Amino acid sequence: MDVLSARPAALLCDIDGVVRLRDTTHATRLEEQHGIPQGRIAAAALDPELLHQVVTGGITADEWCVEAAGRLAASLSMPSLAKEIMGTWMDPMGMVDDTVVQLLAAAAKSIPVVLVSNGTDRLERDLSLLGVTAHLPLLVNSARIGYAKPSAEIYRIAAQRAGVSLERCLLIDDTQQYVDGARRLGMPAVLYHGHESLRRALASIPSSAGQQRVTP
Template identity: 35%
Template sequence: MTRERPTALLVDLDGVLRRFDPAVAAGVERRHGLTPGVLTDIAMHWGRLQPVLVGQVSHADWLTSVADALAGPAGDREQARAAVDEWQAYRGEVDAEVLGFVREVRAAGIPVGLATNATDLLDADLAALGLADELDVVVNSSILGVHKPAKEYFRAACQALRTPPDRVLFVDDDDRMVSGARVAGLPAYRWSGPAGLRYLRAALAY
């Protein structure tokens, strides 16, 4: 049986539509005398990150927990907080090629949703990046209360797009998210860079 072509697109934010220059975090760590990579290691520790991704704590509270962990029991909390705030001031950059693709798809009448594990800062980020009006649907894990790659997350995203899962093409740069989407019934593509746009255009056939 031939699979029908997708009639909606669901894209990840970080690593697909938005990218971060690792030199920025490295510069912050260097200026504050920190071990390279320590900010990301502390912030992305799953026990600390998971609650903010499902809306159990705010973005601000998450940053406080990161600063507290960075300082340690006997460290300088003020200095640690300054480093964390400087690190967080950089909100990334939009990938112009991916944004151009999203615009093409929407212009062809195909709805595009954003599927992201994010905090309550997402709306502000999208506005600052100029993306607030570039998407038809935004599915934020911290609002939904469940994060990718849970089947419930993808079910909610498809409902928001008003499209059956087997007609929603999902794009993410993380293998676990791609696998989770496929388990939920979505055709999914593992993003590795703009070279993939040729495949996605063919898959959508617009």
């Protein structure tokens, strides 16, 4: 169980897997539809080196799609379909977890809430179209700053965006590696595993900010 030793002065929250949910069976359905061996779409698109490039802004989402399609082409009897298939896989924006957005928006009335994501250059567009930005406008997108979680720099930049010191921020994330990275910096962090875990974390937030923000 995650226990917070002090009330946070700002909240840093992951996006994918928390605020935004994606269909994890989409790749499997595409592979079945086109007779592609299972796992090839992910192997082509989510190669760690390639993924690092796109989430740190080294390449755009469009360039990521082209490169991943090229890698996928070797798995297809009709390589010309690779770009279409990869584009179809990458296109869905996912769906918003309205309960999470409502909980975070309520917290944002008391303390700064900053969304922190290993995203691509499409992230801002997606969040705007999904209606998230209207409720949670503060964002640190790894593709815009050149640092991805669990890098210390992305957490420091997010804390600066919130206007408080790093150790007074609380991170909510569904990836243990990123939670551990935050804790190594002395920042409280909670592993997200559903609405109740978020509610428990937010219970430590006072009803009004009441404390002076610290600008690092």
